[in-house]
Amino acid sequence: MADQRPDRTVRILSTGTALPGPPIDTEALAARFGMDRLWRQWVDTFIGTRTRHLALDLATGAPRESLADLATTAAATALTRARVSAEDIDLVVLGTATPDTLMPATVNVVADRLGIDGIPTFQLQSGCSGAVQTFDVATSLLAAGRSRTALVIGGDVIAKHYDVSADLGALPPEQLVNYVLFGDGAGAAVLTAETPETGEPGHDDAPVVRTVLTRLTGLGREPGQVLRWYGLADRHRAEAPANEDYKAIEELVPELAAEVAEELLDDLGWQRDEVGHLLPPQLSVTMTEKIVKRLDFPLADEISVVGDTGNNGNALLFFQLERLLDVMGPASRAVAVAIESSKWICSGLALEREPLR
Incomplete structure (x- = not known):
């Protein structure tokens, strides 16, 4: 049974991240979509993003990695860095705007791949604030004593929503900007409300939320x-x-x-x-x-x-x-x-x- 003491301190033990494929620079995007030098200068001046990673093959549009693939990699890295096993996790929360499917929830696919079962899992449908919302849910439950150690995950695979055969020169700005702004990826963190042992590696000096x-x-x-x-x-x-x-x-x-x-x-x-x-x-x-x-x-x-x-x-x-x-x-x-x-x-x-x- 989880500790019922209220207002316990919540710490971040570790993080893990995952990116799909090699970095794609603006020159590669320009070559793929036949955009001219002025377009590249516009991206450099008004956007400034140098590279992005896409979970599809830019040449063919074929999918390379799913959100579940990236999230599983990131989460496994976070668990390893925290020296925590899947059996130690008693709460998983995922934030995303782009789940792989409407059902089953991507969070449960990731949990299954990690060997996590028999615990509460939550998937939050949200944009960039979804990552913070995972912390909000997890820290609330940890601080209240309803969980001990949580895995929080955030990620998106946005490229699957774009047409790699599109004529970018014909797109209005509100659609064109998405092709250069966004990339794909996932990240995870292990949070705990367990009282650390003095000198315990990576635990007693872990940042407090x-x-x-x-x-x-x-x-x-x-x-x-x-x-x-x-x-x-x-x-x-x-x-x-x-x-x-x-x-x-x-x-x-x-x-x-x-x-x-x-x-x-x-x-x-x-x-x-x-x-x-x-x-x-x-x-x-x-x-x-x-x-x-x-x-x-x-x-x-x-x-x-x-x-x-x-x-x-x-x-x-x-x-x-x-x-x-x-x-x-x-x-x-x-x-x-x-x-x-x-x-x-x-x-x-x-x-x-x-x-x-």
Whole structure:
């Protein structure tokens, strides 16, 4: 039976990530789609993403890896790094906007592949904030004593929604931008509320999750992004599989990110100059630069990955956390923010690595 003591400390023991295939740079995209030099310059100037990874063969459009494939790899890595077995996990939560199938839930396919059974599993259908939502669900259950050790996973395979034979030169900007912004990937983390033994490798100095915030803020706002899933009855509809209101995102995301950061700091009583690491929202390189400037954490090191991974949705936070765990020293603090533009969800979390004992 799980420990029923309330408000237990939740720590991040480890992370794991997975990317499909080799990195694909803008030159490769331009060559595949017959785009000219001006198009490449537009991508470099207004998007800034250097490479992305796709779970399909760019030449043929044939699928290479599924979300379950990537999530299983990432989760297995996280378990190994945490020195935790599948039998130790008593909760799994997956956040994604692009499950492999509507049924069975991808989270259960991943659990089966890992040898996990007989425990609660949850799949959250969400965009970029889904990764933070997995932490919200898991830390709540861990802190309440309903679970001891949780596996949280986030990932997306977005390329399957795009037509690799499309004439990009004929697409409107709200569809064209998706081909250069996004990539595929998955990430995972092992969380625990177990009291560490002093000196236990990787446990007694694991970062503490101090607070998690998720909140819908879409009342009266048009969606900033739409990703459609067609069934047989509506597969021939004229709507594009994906649309993005980049202008609305460019205007709203920095302001919403600033609101999240302020709320996290207020909740904990932290000052901006006490935060050593900032994990900002990761739409694109150029947008990240604007957001970081707006957030104004004067002493924080920025941890960004989108320039190399592309925007792989719910995987991004885990790639950022993976880098954070490598550089986060004792007695340091970190703030992560994610904004979902589909129907405008604000989210974030704050971490602290305590002083060495």
